[in-house]
Amino acid sequence: MTTLTAAPTLRIGSIELDAPVVLAPMAGITNTAFRRLCREYGAGLYVSEMITSRALVERTPETMRLITHHESETPRSIQLYGVDPKTISEAITILVAEDRADHIDLNFGCPVPKVTRKGGGAALPWKADLFRSIVQSAVKAAGRVPLTVKMRKGIDDDHITFLDAAKSAEDAGVASIALHARTAAQFYSGNADWSAIAELKNAVSSVPVLGNGDIWSADDAIRMVAETGCDGVVVGRGCLGRPWLFGDLAAAFRGEQRKAQPTLGEVASAFKRHAELLVEFFDDEDRACRDIRKHVAWYFKGYPVGGEFRSSLAMVESLERIDELLATLDWSMPYPGEAVEGPRGRAGSPKRPALPEGWLDDRSLGEAQRAHLTETEADTTGG
Structure with missing residues (x-):
């Protein structure tokens, strides 16, 4: 097992985590029930499933239920998705003014077609001016509440965005930056490119950098930190059906040789x-x-x-x-051993990302695309 010379600590803004571990937002998975279960086994930051900013501003009943945390959950963490700076700012203002979150994350990593087709998720950082505007307005609206971003490497290998986006986010005053080391085109297929996490860590100096992708065990997490120098890890599919993984992770970062082998x-x-x-x-x-x-x-x-x-x-x-x-x-x-180990969850297959028409023609947002995003923000479906 890979070991670290010192047990890392992680501070995200005013939040000090007892383990440098974050539960990745997963649609339909990381609701209050699953977050509470994972927290019972381990430590770290447990993020809500993605919440649509327009739906929050419109206060749809389902969204208001999704942003409600159990009294045992602290710190309370919510991830927002949106494509309009004003709407995202309004959504964050609600969360802060009504004391509904201790941490807010912005989603710039979702590769799902229904999201990227609208210019959101992993597609959005390609429009550098729009990305910058969203993050700047979000940080301002969040005020004392730590505001972070999660992104992918880019749209595909020919349209890489993570370094430019990270620099804009750092300049805007985010509290941390997380990178899923795949492109949107990869979806969840193949192997995560941990070298990109190391590259990001070398480029960003003022805030923590978190790595995401292919963490199936505590040993994977320790190895990622050792190989890339990242400040913490974000765990998604690896914990599906394995909430005790968070106990393994907390123990590993304390330097303990312990691994759950549940009957x-x-x-x-x-x-x-x-x-x-x-x-x-x-x-x-x-x-x-x-x-x-x-x-x-x-x-x-x-x-x-x-x-x-x-x-x-x-x-x-x-x-x-x-x-x-x-x-x-x-x-x-x-415990059956090896049969339980390794990847889990749907990986999908590489595919051409669904994007708004002409999205890749320019890194600035054109008027037609701006109008398209305005129409998109009118959609209150989803979380």
Whole structure:
């Protein structure tokens, strides 16, 4: 196992983290229930799933529910998405004025077509003037609340943006910069280019740089820090069905040689706990059971529980039924080892990013594209 010469600490603005670890925002995953579960195992900063800034300004019921944290969550962290400086500023003003967040992150890394097609996510930093305007207005609106950014390397290998964007963000006064070391075109396929994280760390000196991509174990996290010099790590797909990874990470950064090897019973208990927290979050047992279904494959990856059990658990409609199915397992079954390790979650395949017409023609925002973004901001769907 790779070791560090000293246990790193991480401060993001006024927030001092007890481990240099951040849970990456994941749509439909990092709701209050999952964040609480991960926090019960480890330490760090746990970020909400992406919230649409226009929907927050319009105070749609779903959005107001998504930005509500449980009383046990501290610091409270929310990630915003948007394409208009004014709307994002208004959304942040709400969060600050109503004391709804201790940390705000801006999403410039999402590669999903429905986001990039609107000029958002990983597509936005290509328009350098728009990116600069959004970050500057966001930092101003955030005031005392630390404002950070998360981005990708760029749109594709011919349109790399992370260094220019990071410099603009640093100059604007952000509290940290996180880099997912893939392009939008890569989606989640292939290998993350950790050398880009090292390049970013060398270019940015006044704020912490966080690395993201291909952290499947605590050893991966320690190795990323050792190889790139980054100040902390952002963990996404690696924790799916493995909330105890955050315990491994906290221990590793303390220099402890410890790794969770949960029995099947411990996995079953975590799965049930997750379902119970979802019931509390949704205040609807049926909806919670529908939501937990997508986690079945992740929790039981590598454990010889059988296809019939997996299929049945993926159709549960009540906590009582979950209990019945989990009771059929041999809870003493030991950790299967290598079968559980490695990548998880959908990687997708490389693809040409969906972009607004003429988006790559110029790095400045044209009038037609500005009008397109104005129309986009009228969309209040999503978080």
